[in-house]
Amino acid sequence: MTATTERKFDGACFCGAVQFTLRGAPEAMGYCHCESCRKWSAGPVNAFTLWKPDALKVTRGADHIVGFSKTELSHRKWCKTCGGHLFTEHRPWGLVDVYAAAIPGFAFSPGVHVNYQETRLRIRDGLPKLKDLPREMGGSGVPVGE
Numbered sequence: 001m002t003a004t005t006e007r008k009f010d011g012a013c014f015c016g017a018v019q020f021t022l023r024g025a026p027e028a029m030g031y032c033h034c035e036s037c038r039k040w041s042a043g044p045v046n047a048f049t050l051w052k053p054d055a056l057k058v059t060r061g062a063d064h065i066v067g068f069s070k071t072e073l074s075h076r077k078w079c080k081t082c083g084g085h086l087f088t089e090h091r092p093w094g095l096v097d098v099y100a101a102a103i104p105g106f107a108f109s110p111g112v113h114v115n116y117q118e119t120r121l122r123i124r125d126g127l128p129k130l131k132d133l134p135r136e137m138g139g140s141g142v143p144v145g146e
C-alpha cells in the first residue's frame with residue numbers, strides 16, 4: 001500500500017459503447033498541432049494526455065474498438081459504432097495518447113504545445129511551444145514563438 005491514494009479516471013467513446021479507466025497520472029499533457037493530428041481528428045489541434053500503456057484498461061466494449069496505423073509510431077483507435085476517437089498507441093515511445101476529450105472527469109492540464117511549426121491555430125496561452133517534438137521523442141526540442 002502506497003502513501004498516496006491511486007487516482008482513477010473514467011473514459012468513454014462518443015456513444016458510450018466503449019468504456020475504459022485510467023489509473024495514476026499521465027507522463028505528459030499538451031496540444032499537438034501536426035498535420036496528422038489535424039487530418040485524423042478533423043480539428044485544428046489535438047489535446048493529448050500521454051500515459052504508460054498499463055495505466056489504461058478497457059472495461060467495456062473492447063469488441064467495438066477498431067484501428068488504423070499509417071506509420072508504426074501511431075496506432076489509432078476508435079469506436080466502430082460511433083466513430084468517436086479513443087486513443088493512439090505510440091508503441092516506439094512506450095506511451096498511449098488518450099484524447100483529453102474522451103476523459104471528461106480528468107483535469108486536463110497542458111504543459112506544452114508540440115509541432116507548432118505546423119500550426120493552423122495559434123494559441124497565445126504563454127505555454128512553451130516546440131517547433132516539432134522534444135528530443136527524447138526524436139524531435140529537435142527547439143522552442144519557437146507563439
Ligand SMILES: [Zn+2]
Nearest residue numbers: 013015079082
Ligand atoms: Zn462509440
Ligand SMILES: [Zn+2]
Nearest residue numbers: 032033034037
Ligand atoms: Zn500530432
